[in-house]
Amino acid sequence: MQVLKLKATLRDTDPLVWRTLCFHPETGLEQVSDMLLIAMGWDEENTPLFISNDGPITPDDDAWYDANLNDYLVKHGDLLSYSKESDDEFHVELELIAVAEESVGGQLPRIDDGAHQAPPENIGGLEAYARYLVALNDANHPDHKAAREVLGDDYDPASFNIKDRNEEASDLFDDDEQDFDLAIVPENTLDHEFDPTDIDAHSDIFFRFDWLETIYGLKVSDGNVRNTPQELIDFRTALTEDDLESPRQYRKLVEPLYKKFPNEPSLMLEMAGLYGLTGENSKSRRLFRELSEQHPGNLEILTGNLLALETGDEFIAEAKNLPHPLDIRNHPAGKDGYYHTTEFLSFEEVAIRYAVHHEDIYEALRRLDRLVNFGFLHGDVEQAAFAVAGLMLILIEDAVEAGKLDPEAEDIPESFFAPVSDRTKAILDAATADVLSALEGIEEAATPVQRTGPKVGRNDPCPCGSGKKHKKCCL
Numbered sequence: 001m002q003v004l005k006l007k008a009t010l011r012d013t014d015p016l017v018w019r020t021l022c023f024h025p026e027t028g029l030e031q032v033s034d035m036l037l038i039a040m041g042w043d044e045e046n047t048p049l050f051i052s053n054d055g056p057i058t059p060d061d062d063a064w065y066d067a068n069l070n071d072y073l074v075k076h077g078d079l080l081s082y083s084k085e086s087d088d089e090f091h092v093e094l095e096l097i098a099v100a101e102e103s104v105g106g107q108l109p110r111i112d113d114g115a116h117q118a119p120p121e122n123i124g125g126l127e128a129y130a131r132y133l134v135a136l137n138d139a140n141h142p143d144h145k146a147a148r149e150v151l152g153d154d155y156d157p158a159s160f161n162i163k164d165r166n167e168e169a170s171d172l173f174d175d176d177e178q179d180f181d182l183a184i185v186p187e188n189t190l191d192h193e194f195d196p197t198d199i200d201a202h203s204d205i206f207f208r209f210d211w212l213e214t215i216y217g218l219k220v221s222d223g224n225v226r227n228t229p230q231e232l233i234d235f236r237t238a239l240t241e242d243d244l245e246s247p248r249q250y251r252k253l254v255e256p257l258y259k260k261f262p263n264e265p266s267l268m269l270e271m272a273g274l275y276g277l278t279g280e281n282s283k284s285r286r287l288f289r290e291l292s293e294q295h296p297g298n299l300e301i302l303t304g305n306l307l308a309l310e311t312g313d314e315f316i317a318e319a320k321n322l323p324h325p326l327d328i329r330n331h332p333a334g335k336d337g338y339y340h341t342t343e344f345l346s347f348e349e350v351a352i353r354y355a356v357h358h359e360d361i362y363e364a365l366r367r368l369d370r371l372v373n374f375g376f377l378h379g380d381v382e383q384a385a386f387a388v389a390g391l392m393l394i395l396i397e398d399a400v401e402a403g404k405l406d407p408e409a410e411d412i413p414e415s416f417f418a419p420v421s422d423r424t425k426a427i428l429d430a431a432t433a434d435v436l437s438a439l440e441g442i443e444e445a446a447t448p449v450q451r452t453g454p455k456v457g458r459n460d461p462c463p464c465g466s467g468k469k470h471k472k473c474c475l
Contacts, residue, residue, distance in 0.1 A: 001421070002215055003108065004069055005098040008039060008082075010118055011091045012126055015158075019114035020097075025070035025214075027109060029057060031173070032069060035109045036082055036092060038169050040118040051081035058085075074214050089125055090118070099215050101366070102419070107170055111162050123150060133157060207341060207375045216370070218328070220344045225334030229261055247277040265295045269304065297332050299339070303346035312357050319354050326351040345371070352384045356391050362418040364388045369420040372427060382431070389431035392417065 003022050010017035019039045023032065033048045050057040050064075052072050057063045072080045073096040082092040119129040135143035136151055212218045224233065235257060244250055251274040258271050268291050275284035291301050302322075309315040323330035328347045333339055348371050355364035368388050371381055396412060399405035405416070420428070 001102055003100045003102045004073060004096060005100055005112070006073070007095045007097050008036060009093045009095070010040070011093055013116070013119075015116055017116045017118050020112040021109060022100075022112055023069055023109045026068045029064050029067050029069070030059070031109070032094075033082070034172060035169060038165055038172065039111055039114070040092070041165075042084070042118065042121050045121055046084040048082065048084055051083065070214065075217060084121065090121075101369075107166065109169060109173065110166050111169070114160050114162060115158075117155075117157050117159060120151070208373070212374055218344070219333070219336070219338045220341055221338045222341045223338070225336070225338040225340050226266075227335060228266065229264065232257055232261060232264065232267060247274055250274065251278055263294060265291065265298045266300060268295075269301055299328070299331055299343040299347060302331070303343070303350050306350050307346060307353070315353065316357055319350065322350075326354060349384055353387065356387045359391060359395070361388075361391055361395055364391060365418040365420055365424075368428075369424045372424045373421055381427075385427050385431040386434060389428050389435050392428070393432065393435060 002025055004025050004027075006021045006023065008019045008021055017040075021035060021039060023035070029050055033050075036042075037044065037048070047058060050072075057067070069080075072078065073094070076096060076098070078096045080094040082094060084090060119126065123129050123132065131143065132147040132150055135141040135147035136155060138144060141147070207220075207222070209220055209222075212220055224230075235253075243253060251271075254267070254270060254274065258267050261267055268287055272284050272287035272291065275281070275287060291298070295301060306315060306318055309318060319326075326347075328339055328344060331347075348367055352364050352367045352371075355361075355367060365388060368381075368384055371384065396405060396416075399416070400407045405412070
């Protein structure tokens with residue numbers, strides 16, 4: 001689940017009055033106002049209003065009840081102002097400082113941090129508040145009695161109790177029974193019969209490009225971001241299954257285009273593969289070399305070569321040459337800063353495979369969850385889920401052997417792995433079942449042998465002398 005982290009700053013205060021607040025992106029403006037009243041210790045005596053780029057929004061406007069936070073705060077640094085229709089002119093500036101992933105179930109909205117009390121409403125503004133603070137601390141001040149009446153005898157401007165404010169918020173919003181749709185299913189898929197856990201689903205699944213840009217700042221598109229010649233796009237659009245049935249037949253169709261656009265990287269990659277499939281391996285190797293020389297930063301070629309490597313050692317050796325941490329934005333984007341969908345998907349698969357090889361389960365789960373929530377349920381996501389599920393089983397067995405996990409427990413504690421969405425969890429459950437089924441098949445097919453040497457544990461050095469753990473080598 002995505003959470004928006006906002007910094008609410010009461011402008012022109014010294015010392016600064018501020019709060020860090022967390023909201024679900026779909027929180028309505030009316031609920032945001034209620035939370036700000038709690039966070040600042042104000043009441044509803046004066047009419048609240050938000051000030052957006054489109055102008056003021058008050059309880060008299062439809063947007064007050066229909067609009068959500070994510071309609072105004074999209075990327076890091078976006079601002080939204082909040083005020084009250086009073087003479088005090090208190091202005092709260094809301095700034096989006098982070099978009100975080102959290103497991104479902106935590107309190108929202110909530111206050112994570114903050115400092116100093118906010119001035120009481122109708123005190124006469126910040127200057128009057130400052131005078132009252134001076135008078136409150138000076139028993140000889142002529143306004144000392146008035147300050148005590150307005151602020152109270154025990155008023156401490158530095159006091160701010162997060163726990164009490166969050167308890168008040170919990171009581172209010174539990175009563176409101178806010179029900180956000182936490183199922184991460186794009187709206188345009190809801191008309192289909194759609195099983196969100198089916199990774200081989202044949203119904204249309206639409207990629208959530210806006211979500212990816214809003215949450216992660218990644219600009220991805222299915223459009224022509226690499227300026228591919230229109231003639232080549234039209235050719236591929238018109239292809240039929242009969243055209244693709246035979247590599248030799250398809251090669252005859254592609255070769256005229258290749259002669260016309262000999263330096264088009266996607267076409268060069270296609271021809272290199274077709275040369276290999278039709279037995280002309282020397283041409284295939286030569287074209288791959290030309291590709292690497294002419295287009296060293298091409299993401300499709302880079303990720304394709306990495307994913308084609310069969311052994312883990314080869315993959316790790318090549319992947320180490322990439323900029324780390326693995327982020328597609330370390331590689332040149334296309335038109336207007338966009339990456340093509342296929343580039344993003346294959347890059348994420350590389351990142352998942354790299355994390356699995358390094359037993360970085362948190363990174364592997366985070367990447368897989370992002371792929372699934374983006375809408376990628378077809379094809380290689382099944383292989384990625386299979387690999388991640390296998391790593392999870394290895395880590396569970398290691399934890400059992402180390403006494404960190406009860407082997408009799410029916411369920412693995414949620415804290416054992418990084419939190420993921422319900423859809424990703426369902427996919428991993430299915431993948432885990434497939435892994436276990438495959439392991440059972442291997443065990444049944446294995447011929448019993450009698451051990452002639454000492455037993456070697458999974459975490460012991462492999463007896464072959466590779467220097468790796470037995471589980472990562474001959475086992």
